[in-house]
Amino acid sequence: MSDPADVRRALASWVGYLGDIGVRELDLRAAEPEPRVVPVAGLAAIRETIGDCRRCKLCEARTNIVFGVGDPHARLMFVGEGPGADEDARGEPFVGRAGQKLNEMIRSIGLQREQVYIANVVKCRPPGNRDPEPDEVATCSPFLFAQIEAIAPEVIVTLGSPATKTLLGTRAGITALRGKWGSFRGIPVMPTFHPAYLLRAYTVENRKLVFEDLKAARARLDEPR
Numbered sequence: 001m002s003d004p005a006d007v008r009r010a011l012a013s014w015v016g017y018l019g020d021i022g023v024r025e026l027d028l029r030a031a032e033p034e035p036r037v038v039p040v041a042g043l044a045a046i047r048e049t050i051g052d053c054r055r056c057k058l059c060e061a062r063t064n065i066v067f068g069v070g071d072p073h074a075r076l077m078f079v080g081e082g083p084g085a086d087e088d089a090r091g092e093p094f095v096g097r098a099g100q101k102l103n104e105m106i107r108s109i110g111l112q113r114e115q116v117y118i119a120n121v122v123k124c125r126p127p128g129n130r131d132p133e134p135d136e137v138a139t140c141s142p143f144l145f146a147q148i149e150a151i152a153p154e155v156i157v158t159l160g161s162p163a164t165k166t167l168l169g170t171r172a173g174i175t176a177l178r179g180k181w182g183s184f185r186g187i188p189v190m191p192t193f194h195p196a197y198l199l200r201a202y203t204v205e206n207r208k209l210v211f212e213d214l215k216a217a218r219a220r221l222d223e224p225r
């Protein structure tokens, strides 16, 4: 299915279907072979499909839909949980203090923000910066999955628990999962702490752990292909 119109119809149908059947928690990740329920689509087609989305209750208080930013052909992709206040105001992920910390993290492994792709599990800000709820994740995550398929990164770094749980289909927390490789539809996933957590708990130990995780991701990218 390469026609963007077909892609949009398939994606819209899938998202609508989730709502129709009242899906609250979705595990599209663990099964092998993994179903590629959302066909590969260009990022522009995915954004067009989202439109002025009102598919979940996070639409009610948002200012902007925060789609994603970066190189559409990035080899490394970062996934967080959802926009915060700064991101909601500007329509771009990771632009506040946590964004500055993420930029530092990216630079620590010799890359620039423009060389990676950054997106979130939900595209609208959860009120009070709470974690996205299962029904919100179930409704919005197919858009993230479509972005991942479109970008086809070689490595994904998940930032914090909600993003890690969404991609790895696990209920385990980030403390147990960080530093251990997982997989999303065959793409290696390295979970690490969210930069907002690093800002709250800026200890030598936490900085060291995150750097180790990022170095592992970089080493994976540097492996001969």
Ligand code: SF4
Residues within 6 Å of the ligand: 050, 053, 054, 055, 056, 057, 058, 059, 065, 122, 123, 124, 136, 139, 140
């Ligand atoms: S969070 Fe996602 S599904 Fe919910 S309204 Fe925003 S774009 Fe739509």
